[in-house]
Amino acid sequence: MSHSTTSRPLVLITGATRGIGRAIAEDLAPDHDLLLAGRDSAALEELARELPDARALVADLTDEQAVGAALEQAGLLAPDARLDAVVHSAGVLVPGTIEELTAGEWTRSFALNVVAVATLTRALLPALRAARGTVVTLNSGAGWNAGAAGGAYAASKFALRALTDALREEEREHGVRVSSVHPGRVDTDMQHELVAFEGGQYDAERYLRPGSVAAAVRLVLTASEEASIDVVSVRPR
Template structure:
């Protein structure tokens, strides 16, 4: 785990801290770029070297290295964070896309989809709740259009995203009186490596101009985190124009 540089240590105390999972690629990386100017970034992922290199590019950042389904490791990583001033936000960007019909999907595909897209999100959020409450923080869950309308050939993925939407709704109801905001963001198709893999599975061409840019989704995340304390974005669907 990266130690803060002197410059980072000097600025992090005055910046609201936000933890971003899946921070070294795709939407997570775009969120880090979006928030870097006015937040202390806690960059989550599994590749320690990649996260170290990424953290060095920002004025105030550190890493959070853990496999999110290793719940003991996640708890130890959370314990290692300095959250005396609370946590302004957590952005759940890490996730998995499982392709396959209901008929063609084995039990392991369902288990993996739900563990990564739902259970791991719930557990990390649970561990961070005291710090989020202390700061009046915001939980942002990057969901999918598949969490609103189920998609043919992606049964396990769609079901897990519907469950993630239910998780966000339940958490919002529980934490409303504790000052924690919960935002569920449902992007359409985004120009990421995951989209390339999906188009390959579908047998279609990857045409980046037809998809949302990761930065457009990140701008929505930034809006949810930066809203005045009297307002909350509860759920938003963002689609290619």
């Protein structure tokens, strides 16, 4: 990752209070300055107090105006703003068959998993270009394969993969690296939701630890200057 003018790179992480996002924040905290983004102000502030050099950035990521106001307040829209990386970890699971899912549920899946990623990234591009920074999207195994009752989630992750691939080509000339990280099943709250929906028995030993995904994100962010780690797949053994 290219470094900003300070000695510690500045990284914005969405979905930072739970699961993979929290593991990424905890992993990066010792040697990065962090902006923790999301809508749960109490949880964000609590985590920011626990980590060194971390600040909360409170906004509903699906509300473009609210996100813009929060970025403005954080100084990320200023002409001299620099941001070393954004890690898009926020996401929502909308399970159900095509027969069951309503238009509103499809919209909810795409609003956070795709559109919010695009609009936040667009707002941050000047700061990312100034730092020759990195964009990381947390995708999924569902970004490659779709199964029964997972159409809305997989479709959003297929779309996120397309967004990430397009962004990588568009930003190459600006020196911004773009990476897509595809974890398999991870021991998180979302996994509990999915297993409950499937009617299965939860066994944490079958799944990745969030810290294993955080390690993959660190690899992407700390790749040497001439290297871009475009796609990473992390699977349970």
